[in-house]
Amino acid sequence: MADSDMHTLEQALAALLADVAPLSTERVSLAMAAGRVLAETLTAQLDTPPFDNSAMDGYALRAADAGRVLPVSQRIMAGDAAAPLAANSCARIFTGAPLPAGADSVVMQEQVESRDDGVYIPAPLAQGNSVRTRGREITCGETLIEAGTRLNSAALGFIAGQGIAEVAVTRRPRIALLSTGDELKMPGETLAPGQIYNSNRFMLSDLLPRFGAELTRVEHVADTSQATREALARAAAETDVVVTTGGVSVGEADHVRDALEQLGQLDLWRLSIRPGKPLALGRIGDTRFVGLAGNPVSAFVGAWLFLRPLLGALQGAAAMSELPRISARAAFDTTTAARSHYMRVALTFEGGEYHAHAFADQDSSILRSCVQADALAVIPANSSVSVGDIVSCLRLEA
Incomplete structure (x- = not known):
């Protein structure tokens, strides 16, 4: 497939989020509501402060x-x-x-x-x-917090100040995280020649809960058609979203795409972006499927670009539909070819403006480029950026 035949980020997001609706709601105590998405608009029950x-x-x-x-x-x-x-x-x-x-x-x-x-x-x-004065902050009957708000520490304190002990929130999306690749070993195990440690598992096991997910199944899948198909079927039967890493390219050991098409449907495959060209989006019954590339940077970037908005939509959190975008002055030079490049950058604030500092090695296998990254600098296809140019950056905020 030529680069010109690949899908854009916008097309991928449209396919991913088509027909997605918020999950069911549940009531939880305020002590358990941190990070949850409010499913009801709250109204102030009293003036705050309640007296002068x-x-x-x-x-x-x-x-x-x-x-x-x-x-x-x-x-x-x-x-x-x-x-x-x-x-x-x-x-x-x-x-x-x-x-x-x-x-x-x-x-x-x-x-x-x-x-x-x-x-x-x-x-x-x-x-x-x-x-x-009484009611300086808010008066009885005013809107306290809108539905769809992700509850942070300040929001929890604001709600507690009204004496509200329980809130209705959207259920956390249940996620299965499947790693494919016979070359993968767990940290602490001995590596045989040609084997590597499974970094994606630990990286995504942290990111997904930060996006509001509940990880209910985490497993490694053998590189066979049958094992892949059986693992996807099990995962889809008990979760809202199945996420895989690896196995979505065109190699003989890449079985995820075929298994998905046998069990459900493939909505989109391969993107015109760098990193993250290998990507499979689809569904198995009512369960959404996101197949990320095995290269760790591709998986990292794909999680921010696709899993964050998907999990936000499932929780009814409109603010998670897109990463916060800022403008920054480039502290690097680069040139892109036929695919847009999402460069890992660290941000500094100098002279009243942001500056984006790109990690020197932007290869999709260099996870070190993500460790200090604050944002992804979006460099359009077939363009050049010089030091001092203004670039658009997506802040990495969960």
């Missing part, structure tokens, strides 16, 4: 009473119920404590002078000084 409170340690008073010595009529700690403020007085107050009725401002403790008969409050003082 002090932004710092100091003294609460009426702003109009500033400029004179005021006796301290009460002491209010966070969690206390404040009494109304006595006329012509101030209240000792601490950060987060409720503002007493009648007070409209707070002066930080470093700005007052202690006197025998109270404290001197300097003037002028504006109403609302150092006061966090």
Whole structure:
């Protein structure tokens, strides 16, 4: 197949995501919701903060009473119920404590002078000084967080602040990860001549859960047609997505494509990109299939470009449909041929702009090029880039 007959990235993504719908939902405790995708839009149940409170340690008073010595009529700690403020007085107050009725401002403790008969409050003082007003962050009935949001630490804290203990989330996609290749051995085993260690298994076993997946089957498949077909059938029967590495090229020992066509359907094969030209997309019944190349860099790049958006779609997370794109100034020279190149780059921020530093050896077998990579610099086919040119980069953010 000539390069001109291969599929573009856009065509591959369209084939991969065709008819994909979010999986079923389940309710989980907030403690178990980190990284999950919210399946319902949450509405605020109360004002936050729920009452006017002090932004710092100091003294609460009426702003109009500033400029004179005021006796301290009460002491209010966070969690206390404040009494109304006595006329012509101030209240000792601490950060987060409720503002007493009648007070409209707070002066930080470093700005007052202690006197025998109270404290001197300097003037002028504006109403609302150092006061966090009720509902400043959000008011009851407002949208708290939209459905489809992937819950990070801040989102969890925001939800917890509303007293919400459980949320509805999309079920994690169940994934089978199958490694093909008789040359592969597990770390710790002894290598025979011609054998290598299985790096893809460990790399993808970390990436896929970061994309929200639940790895339910991880196994090595022998390089035979029967073993490949049986492994794919088992995996497809119990998962939402089957991912393979290796076996999708055209060699005599590459059995994945044939097995897929026997069990289901092949939607797309081979891409006009570098790395990652060997790629098989299809389905076995209702189970999606993604066959990545065996070269570790191709598998790494393919996981970010295809598995991340697929898993995002299955979880209803629209933000995962494409990697965040930024512009950066190239710190490298390169020329592409008939295929687009997704170069592994490290990003620095200098002089108010990003700079993309490419790893010297961009061969698809050099996994070292991915270790420090922050992004993939997208270099279109049949183009040249010189130092100082602006390039489009896809940030590698799970």
